[in-house]
Amino acid sequence: MKFIYRLFLPIALTLILYLHSQAMSVEIQPKEVLPGDVFLLKVYTDKNPSANPGSPQAEFAGREMAFFQTADNHFIALIPVDIETPPKKYPITIASGEEARTVYLRVKRYKFPTQRITLPEEKVILSPEDLKRAGKEAGLMKSVLSQITMREWDGRFAVPTGTAISEVFGVKRVMNGKKTSVHCGIDYKGQTGTPVRAVNSGKVVLREELFFGGNTVVIDHGTGLFSVYMHLSGFHVAKDEKVSKGQMIGLVGMSGRATGPHLHFGFNLQGVKVNPLSIFKLEL
Numbered sequence: 001m002k003f004i005y006r007l008f009l010p011i012a013l014t015l016i017l018y019l020h021s022q023a024m025s026v027e028i029q030p031k032e033v034l035p036g037d038v039f040l041l042k043v044y045t046d047k048n049p050s051a052n053p054g055s056p057q058a059e060f061a062g063r064e065m066a067f068f069q070t071a072d073n074h075f076i077a078l079i080p081v082d083i084e085t086p087p088k089k090y091p092i093t094i095a096s097g098e099e100a101r102t103v104y105l106r107v108k109r110y111k112f113p114t115q116r117i118t119l120p121e122e123k124v125i126l127s128p129e130d131l132k133r134a135g136k137e138a139g140l141m142k143s144v145l146s147q148i149t150m151r152e153w154d155g156r157f158a159v160p161t162g163t164a165i166s167e168v169f170g171v172k173r174v175m176n177g178k179k180t181s182v183h184c185g186i187d188y189k190g191q192t193g194t195p196v197r198a199v200n201s202g203k204v205v206l207r208e209e210l211f212f213g214g215n216t217v218v219i220d221h222g223t224g225l226f227s228v229y230m231h232l233s234g235f236h237v238a239k240d241e242k243v244s245k246g247q248m249i250g251l252v253g254m255s256g257r258a259t260g261p262h263l264h265f266g267f268n269l270q271g272v273k274v275n276p277l278s279i280f281k282l283e284l
């Protein structure tokens with residue numbers, strides 16, 4: 001009997017330790033990002049469903065990650081990297097029950113382009129009424145984008161229109177020598193009337209004519225992710241309507257503050273404006 005213990009106990013312990021170390025795995029995609037990008041964590045927590053440790057926990061840049069379950073013991077989180085995030089290699093520790101894993105994300109240094117615009121001052125300064133309206137609409141937009149609902153998106157994200165990009169994400173605008181804003185979306189070229197399509201499934205949570213954005217549609221994809229479509233010439237959806245990926249939601253136009261017909265498209269993830277190209281690239 002003693003012999004059996006001597007032989008099997010170390011084997012059993014090794015096996016337990018091995019299984020334990022295999023219980024949780026973490027995949028990060030991609031491993032390197034630019035400020036303003038999104039990254040993805042896929043976590044597999046345990047092979048034994050009876051030891052269900054629940055949702056994993058992790059944080060990045062002082063913010064708790066919102067994991068959601070895709071299958072038994074499979075969790076996923078989309079995490080925004082704010083455009084102001086300092087470049088360096090960040091350790092990210094993911095905890096689940098008694099276990100923890102650390103993965104690394106490198107935020108690369110990147111100098112976003114600057115666009116200098118000169119306009120007569122009277123065209124730049126807003127009237128008190130316009131300022132009031134724009135302020136009110138910014139508040140409305142902020143409250144719409146602060147909701148976190150159940151996941152509606154499924155699979156990879158599609159582009160909203162097939163036309164070329166005329167202005168990239170992150171361009172710093174300097175108007176009459178003063179830094180005014182950062183272009184937190186991408187502009188697609190397009191003639192008035194070009195169809196604009198939902199980039200994934202979701203629900204229309206805003207359909208309004210705004211001072212800056214003109215005719216604007218916001219789709220809530222769930223998990224704190226929203227897509228924003230601006231300067232439309234027409235709406236093809238109603239507020240609160242459920243939409244599917246590829247569904248036509250409006251037409252390219254130049255409503256609001258636009259100098260020509262184009263689609264301004266943006267993503268907002270958990271209150272952070274992120275580079276749409278980084279989301280289109282994700283293998284989901």
Ligand SMILES: [Zn+2]
Nearest residue numbers: 185186187264
């Ligand atoms: Zn734009």
